[in-house]
Amino acid sequence: MEQTLKQAISLGRAAALTGKVATYIPELASADPSHVGIAAVTPQGTLHAEGESATPFSLQSISKVITLIMALMEAGEEAVFARVGMEPTGDAFNSIVRLETLPDHKPLNPFINAGAIAITDMVPGNSFEDRLARVLHFVRRLADNEAISINKKVAHSEWATGHRNRALAYFMKDAGVLKRGVEETLKLYFNQCAISMTCEDLARIGTRLAYPDGLIPRPVLRAALACMTTCGLYNGSGEFAVRVGMAGKSGVGGGILAITPGRAAVATFGPALDARGNSAAGLAMLGHLSDSLGLSQFDSYALNPALTR
Numbered sequence: 001m002e003q004t005l006k007q008a009i010s011l012g013r014a015a016a017l018t019g020k021v022a023t024y025i026p027e028l029a030s031a032d033p034s035h036v037g038i039a040a041v042t043p044q045g046t047l048h049a050e051g052e053s054a055t056p057f058s059l060q061s062i063s064k065v066i067t068l069i070m071a072l073m074e075a076g077e078e079a080v081f082a083r084v085g086m087e088p089t090g091d092a093f094n095s096i097v098r099l100e101t102l103p104d105h106k107p108l109n110p111f112i113n114a115g116a117i118a119i120t121d122m123v124p125g126n127s128f129e130d131r132l133a134r135v136l137h138f139v140r141r142l143a144d145n146e147a148i149s150i151n152k153k154v155a156h157s158e159w160a161t162g163h164r165n166r167a168l169a170y171f172m173k174d175a176g177v178l179k180r181g182v183e184e185t186l187k188l189y190f191n192q193c194a195i196s197m198t199c200e201d202l203a204r205i206g207t208r209l210a211y212p213d214g215l216i217p218r219p220v221l222r223a224a225l226a227c228m229t230t231c232g233l234y235n236g237s238g239e240f241a242v243r244v245g246m247a248g249k250s251g252v253g254g255g256i257l258a259i260t261p262g263r264a265a266v267a268t269f270g271p272a273l274d275a276r277g278n279s280a281a282g283l284a285m286l287g288h289l290s291d292s293l294g295l296s297q298f299d300s301y302a303l304n305p306a307l308t309r
């Protein structure tokens with residue numbers, strides 16, 4: 001395992017040179033594009049880590065998995081999928097085009113920005129502070145780390161410049177998809193995206209998904225992992241399924257969470273992104289891990305050691 005992670009890091013460092021850090025959220029532009037880290041938890045519960053695995057980064061879209069799980073647990077599958085669809089889009093994560101053309105204006109899935117904002121709208125509570133506290137409480141519980149907090153500079157930076165997300169949210173409010181105050185829900189969304197943690201924390205969250213312990217109920221986990229597999233890397237989800245084959249969720253902060261049920265919980269970090277907004281280093285590292293350890297969910301051979309070809 002150690003050897004495989006070391007090889008992954010060196011492939012990740014090479015791939016990072018091909019990417020660029022996100023700049024549309026100004027605060028993310030200050031990330032060091034050469035940073036590359038990985039942490040993986042085995043079925044035995046051992047955490048292995050290499051590279052900049054203890055460098056914190058903002059979760060960005062990876063937080064959408066957490067709010068989806070919360071909404072599924074609190075409101076149930078029927079209510080969640082009445083708000084958002086469960087189909088991949090093939091469009092960019094922040095695309096606006098289908099919101100108007102779809103007959104019910106329902107975002108196609110919970111992981112594109114529009115869908116994630118609609119899910120955040122479902123977080124219950126009396127005030128912004130109350131709603132954010134619920135999200136943070138759940139994240140800390142999943143990671144088993146009370147120190148996890150929000151990078152306020154990142155949250156403010158996105159709040160000040162998130163014009164496209166505002167456009168998506170106001171359109172959805174007009175269409176009746178959002179029920180609560182638009183600015184409050186947006187502020188909550190920007191803050192959840194700015195939750196900051198290391199690869200090691202994220203891999204620990206991954207253990208709740210890969211090796212369930214009852215905290216996330218079975219149907220909730222099944223739906224979340226299915227959405228990750230079909231939509232977790234936006235318009236790169238098909239390629240990720242072919243090349244890596246794990247349930248994944250990326251974020252423009254440079255993180256990727258990747259799960260093979262029962263076999264692996266992996267978190268990667270590398271803020272240099274490809275053209276679709278997915279971590280260039282993360283994709284290279286996960287491709288290597290999947291090939292070396294047989295982690296693709298679609299690799300029937302990996303489940304039968306007697307078969308070799």
Ligand code: GLN
Nearest residue numbers: 060061093113193251252
């Ligand atoms: N906060 C980011 C946004 O809304 C999240 C996008 C992402 O990580 N892909 O633009």
